[in-house]
Amino acid sequence: MEFSIDxxxxxxxxxxxxxxxxxxxxxxxxxxxxxxxxxxxxxxxxMAIGITLWFFYGVLIKEIPVILANLISLILIFLIIFMKIRYG
Amino acid sequence: MEFSIDxxxxxxxxxxxxxxxxxxxxxxxxxxxxxxxxxxxxxxxxMAIGITLWFFYGVLIKEIPVILANLISLILIFLIIFMKIRYG
Structure with missing residues (x-):
């Protein structure tokens, strides 16, 4: 199985x-x-707004790294926003 | 003068x-x-390390938005790092 990443x-x-x-x-x-x-x-x-757009940008330019990175970042950012609101 | 952004x-x-x-x-x-x-x-x-790589990534895939955004982000991040060290 040949697996190539440029x-x-x-x-x-x-x-x-x-x-x-x-x-x-x-x-x-x-x-x-x-x-x-x-x-x-x-x-x-x-950042949440911008990264959501970066995610769609990645989908449009069909670049996996951009899609994946921004999806995971979004989850972490929502976690931080939740804790910022909770702990102040 | 024709100016087109897709x-x-x-x-x-x-x-x-x-x-x-x-x-x-x-x-x-x-x-x-x-x-x-x-x-x-x-x-x-x-973030500074990752964004430096994103900058080179933008150069490689020849995408102006990725290049510009990460260059300016880098400057702001160094400013924040400087102030974090200074004000603790």
Whole structure:
């Protein structure tokens, strides 16, 4: 079975994995400290809107890395928004 | 002079503008409150690395929205990292 990823996709997959997992430390920090006072709710709301568009952009240009990264990011961002509202 | 942007580029440009400007409220919040305790430094460092890769990805797939959005995001992220280190 021949499985080929060209350089573009490889860089996109790695970039997506890093920017998506970058959200995890922030989610963990809020969860551990139960404090999100310094975290900007506006940032995460705008990010949710923008990343939803990036997701559709990925679908339009048929680039898996863009689609996957933004889908997972969206889930993490909603988690952070939920905790920001809950812990303030 | 004929100027044409196809739907893909338009959505990418809008998505890029939103996710890039999403960083501004966080930068302003830290600057105003001089406090970044709840903000995760790890998140922004990983984001800087990932977004640098997204920038190269944009160059490789020759998509202006991806290139521009990530270049401006990088500048804002370095600003936030600087303030996080300075104000703690």
């Amino acid at each position: 350089l573009n996709n490889l860089i996109g997959i790695i970039a997506g994995a890093i920017t998506t997992s970058a959200l995890i430390p922030q989610a963990l920090k809020i969860y551990k400290t139960k404090s999100a006072r310094d975290v900007s709710l506006a940032m995460f709301i705008f | 739907l893909n580029n338009l959505i990418g440009i809008i998505a890029g503008a939103i996710t890039t400007s999403a960083l501004i409220p966080q930068a302003l919040k830290i600057y105003k409150t001089k406090s970044a305790r709840d903000v995760s430094l790890a998140m922004f460092i990983f």
